[in-house]
Amino acid sequence: MKYTIYIIEDDLSISRLLKEHIEKYGLSATVAENFESIMEEFHLLKPHLVLLDVNLPKFDGFYWCRRIRETSKVPILFISARESGIDQVRALENGADDYITKPFSYEVVMAKINSHIRRVFGDYAHAIGERVIEWEGLKLYPERLDLEFQGKTAILTKKEAILLESLIQTYPKVVNRNYLLEQMWDHSDFVEENTLNVNVTRLRKKLQDLDIENGVETIRGMGYKLNKSW
C-alpha cells in the first residue's frame, strides 16, 4: 500500500523539493497546481495526508483546511512561515493536526508525516520501511544500530551510527568536523571535540572487526572521509 501526500504550497521550489524528498521514502506525493479547484483535486486524489501552506493565492490555508474538514478526516499538517502562537491556534481550530514552521528541515517534516500516518492508519512499518543505508557492501541499519559487511555484524552505538551515516552520505567528499559534532549533539548530552575523536577511533575499531582496515580517513583541518580500502 502506497500512501499519497497532497502538497498544497504555492512556492514551486519548496513543493518540488518536498515532493522529491517524500518520494525518496517510498510515498507518493502530488503538488497542487490549480489553487482555485483544490477540492476537486482533493476528491480525485484521495490523499492520506495533506501538507498545507497558510499563504496561498485566492483563499488561505485556513479556508482550505475548513473545506477539507467538511468531508474528510485526513491528517492535515500546516507548513507556514508564520510562527506566532495565534496562527498555530487558528490552524488547529480550523481542523489541522499539526503545524510546522518555516524554515524547516526534511527530518522534521518526515517525522511528522510518519507519526500522523502511523496514528491514523496504524501500520507504521508499511508507511516507511526500516531505513537501510547501503554503500559498497556495507549495510547500516540506523534504527537497529546494526552494521553488516560480508556476513559479519557489528553493533554500533547511537553516536557511531550517526557518524557512519554522515560519512556514507557525503562520500566521496569530506565531512566537516563541526557538522559531525552538530549531528552527534544530543538534546541533553552536549558533545565536546574529544567526544568526536573518541567516537571516530571506536568506529575505526568496529570497522576493523569487520575486516575493514583504515576505513575512516582523517583530513587535517577539515574533517573525515570514508576510505574504500576493500
Add this chain to the structure above:
Amino acid sequence: MSLFLKEHKSYIVIYYFSVSLTTFYCFLASDFTFLDVLYAFLFNSFILLVFLGWKYVNTKNVYVLLDSNFDAIEESSLDQGDSFWGHHISALLKQQYRLYERNMQQINKNHQEHLTFINQWVHQMKTPLSVIRLQLEAHAGEPYAHGMSEEVYKMEKGLNMALYYARIDAFERDFVIERIRLKPLILDSISQEKKLFIKNHMLPKADVDDTIEVYTDVKWIKFVIEQLITNGIKYSKGKGKYLTVSAYKTEDHTVLEVVDEGIGIHPKDIRRVFHPFFTGENGRILGESTGMGLYLAKKICENLNHKIYIQSEVNRGTKVSILFEHIQTDHN
C-alpha cells in the same frame, strides 16, 4: 481665585479710581456730605462685588483650567462652560485636539504600515531561506555546504529578531502565560544554539533542577534565553570555554542565570546595554552587533512581568539574571 483676582486687579483699581474721582467732583461741586460719599462708595463697591462674583462663578472653569496641569491630552478638550472665555477656549482647544489627533492617527498609521511591511517581508524571506536550507541538506556535511548553512542560520536569526521587534508593540494580543518547567525550555534553547557553541568551541552547562516551574510565555521567554545564550557565546570568543545556564529558587524569586566567562562589559557601558541600538565598546571590537538583543530582552521581560539584571566584570565574564515570581503552591 487668585488668577481671577490677578486678571481683574486693574479693573478694580480703575473702577475705584473713577468712583473716587466722581465723588470727589461731587464733593467739590455740590453739598455732598461725608456720609453721602461713604454711601456712594459702599453702594458702588456692592455693585462691583456682585458683578465680579457673577463673573467668577460664570468663568470659574476657565480659571481652574488655566491653573491646572494636564495628565492626559484628552482633558484639554473638556467643555469649559458657557461664558465668553469658556466658550472660545473650548472651541480653540477642541480644534487643537482634533489637529493633534489627526496627526497622531497619521503617525500611528505610518508606524503600523511599517510594522506590517516588516512582518510580511520577514515571512517572504523565510520561504527562500527554506528552499536554500532544503537544498543544502542534500549536501549536508560537505565543508562548503556547512559554511553556507551557518550563514543561512545567521540570516534566520536576524529575521527572527526583526520579527520579534515588529511584534513587540502588539504584545497584548500575542502571549499566553502558562505554567512551565524550566529545564526542558533551557535544554531546548541550548540545542537551538548548538551550531554557535560548536563553531566557537564552547560547551554549555545546564544546571537546573528538574522540578523548577515558572509562569511565563514560552515563545517570548525562549527568544530571550536564546538571545542571552547567543550574546554569551559571542562575547566569550576565544576566551571562556563554558557558558552556564542555571536556575534556582531564592526566598523571593525563581532565578534563571546565563553566565559566561568572556570579555565582560566595561563599567561605563553597563548601564546602557538595555538601550536600543547601543553596542558599546564590545560592539566596536566584535562588530556584528545590532544593539537590539538586550533591549528586546528587557522589553519582553517587562511585558511578562519578570525582572532582568546584568552584572559584568571586564575580562571575567557576564551574568544576566531573570527573576520570575514564585509559583504559589497551595498547601491544603
